[in-house]
Amino acid sequence: xxxxxxxxxxxxxxxxxxxxxxxxxxxxxxxxxxxxxxxxxxxxxxxxxxxxxxxxxxxxxxxxxxxxxxxxxxxxxxxxxxxxxxxxxxxxxxxxxxxxxxxxxxxxxxxxxxxxxxxxxxxxxxxxxxxxxxxxxxxxxxxxxxxxxxxxxxxxxxxxxxxxxxxxxxxxxxxxxxxxxxxxxxxxxxxxxxxxxxxxxxxxxxxxxxxxxx
Numbered sequence: 001x002x003x004x005x006x007x008x009x010x011x012x013x014x015x016x017x018x019x020x021x022x023x024x025x026x027x028x029x030x031x032x033x034x035x036x037x038x039x040x041x042x043x044x045x046x047x048x049x050x051x052x053x054x055x056x057x058x059x060x061x062x063x064x065x066x067x068x069x070x071x072x073x074x075x076x077x078x079x080x081x082x083x084x085x086x087x088x089x090x091x092x093x094x095x096x097x098x099x100x101x102x103x104x105x106x107x108x109x110x111x112x113x114x115x116x117x118x119x120x121x122x123x124x125x126x127x128x129x130x131x132x133x134x135x136x137x138x139x140x141x142x143x144x145x146x147x148x149x150x151x152x153x154x155x156x157x158x159x160x161x162x163x164x165x166x167x168x169x170x171x172x173x174x175x176x177x178x179x180x181x182x183x184x185x186x187x188x189x190x191x192x193x194x195x196x197x198x199x200x201x202x203x204x205x206x207x208x209x210x211x212x213x214x
Contacts (some may be wrong), residue, residue, distance in 0.1 A: 005036045008050060008074065010171065017049040024055070026062040026089075031066045036071040040073030054081045058089035059116065069096040071107065079107045085146075095124040096185060099132035100172075108137040113146035120174040122150040125166035127184055129157055155184070157199060178210045 009014040040048035050070075055196055058064055070077060075161035076138055091111065099105050109122045120140055128134045175181060183206050 001033045005037050007039045008048045010046045010048045011044040012046045015047040019051045021053045026058045028059040028062050031063040038070040050077045056083040063090045065092040067094045068117040076174040077105045081109045083111045085118040089118045091120040093122040097126040103132040106135040112148045113139045114143050115183045116144045119147040124152040126154045174184045178207050
């Protein structure tokens, strides 16, 4: 298991940028899990930018599982994942993404299934708030007898729909106080198929229950 946490801080007026390339060479019959989280913070006006690239080359009958999460605070990100799979190799990718305000996030997957009976399973779960922008690009090329699956499920919401009469800053403070973003992440499988009113009512019940416990 490999765990990486990438944080970027900006307390000034100019942009702070972090670009990284992570390369994995998975040998025959090897099994690897990679967990990566991105987070941006700081009260400066400058942008917090992250543009990571992940390169994966998988040997025969190998297994690679990748979990990525962009928690909050990153103003702009362009993430790219490139993978090549040999015979019998299996790739599992789970992506979680949250944007708010005017943030922009692009994630791109390019996977080549060269090997016989190789397989790839790519799932993206995302929440886009306010005027933020997200773009999901996934290309899985089957070059042999293989199996590929890719999907992107998203919740599009505006905090102001939930907190009438509150400023945007107060609404964010309320969500942070009661861990609403973590709650949305944990309940994504249920909520992403519902309409916005159902989501708002669910958040309202959650906050009220947290207040009662306190």
